[in-house]
Amino acid sequence: MSNELVFYTNPMSRGAIARWMLEEVGAPYRTEILDYGTTMKSADYLAINPMGKVPAIRHGGTVVTEGAAICAYLADAFPEAGLAPEPASRASYYRWLFFGAGPLEAAVTTRALGFEVPPEKRAMAGWGSFGDVMDALEHAVTRSEYLAGERFTAADVYTGSQIGWGLMFGTIEKRPAFEDYWARISLRPASRRAKEIDAALMPKQA
Helix, strand or coil: CCCCEEEEECCCCCHHHHHHHHHHHCCCCEEEECCCCCHHHCHHHHCCCCCCCCCEEEECCEEEECHHHHHHHHHHHCHHHCCCCCHHHCHHHHHHHHHHHHHHHHHHHHHHCCCCCCHHHHHHCCCCCHHHHHHHHHHHHHCCCECCECCCCHHHHHHHHHHHHHHHHCCCCCCHHHHHHHHHHHCCHHHHHHHHHHHHHCCCCC
8 A cells, every 4th residue: 555645735734734844844745725615524525534623644555633643743753853752752742742732722712802710610621721831831832842852843843833923823822931932942944834835825916
């Protein structure tokens, strides 16, 4: 079976995170651009991701959806890129990779929608409160150079991207610790290449 790597995305989507990860990995891949409401909801694509959302990847006969899962999969599928610690040293790596997919995503999204968890209901919410999440994230980016220690990993691609977007769109507090961390990781060559590729794929203004 072919090991072709196919990336399903839209340049105006969370696919930008997976694009960055693919560029970090350095393996050749083919991009399939999908449009909202049409090809993203087609029968062919729904067979790949029943949610009808991007990003997704197909690597040979393996399909992976969800940004954090894609980052984790690619780090393991291409170990030569060095984007995941050794299995015995992955505690912080797993913690902050999935912190981005869980508490951070939930806290930022609910707040952007105008919803705050009432203090008496915080025990029901996995993220507690927006402030709790921001404080935990600030601790994570100040205790070491990168989220999993002194080495850049897929956790920085995924959770770091959310910090970058949050700073850009005002959904994450502009704390100096976040700005310093984002400045460190956003200058990576793979990050810049990914941005340039997606910028070239953006719809042209009439």
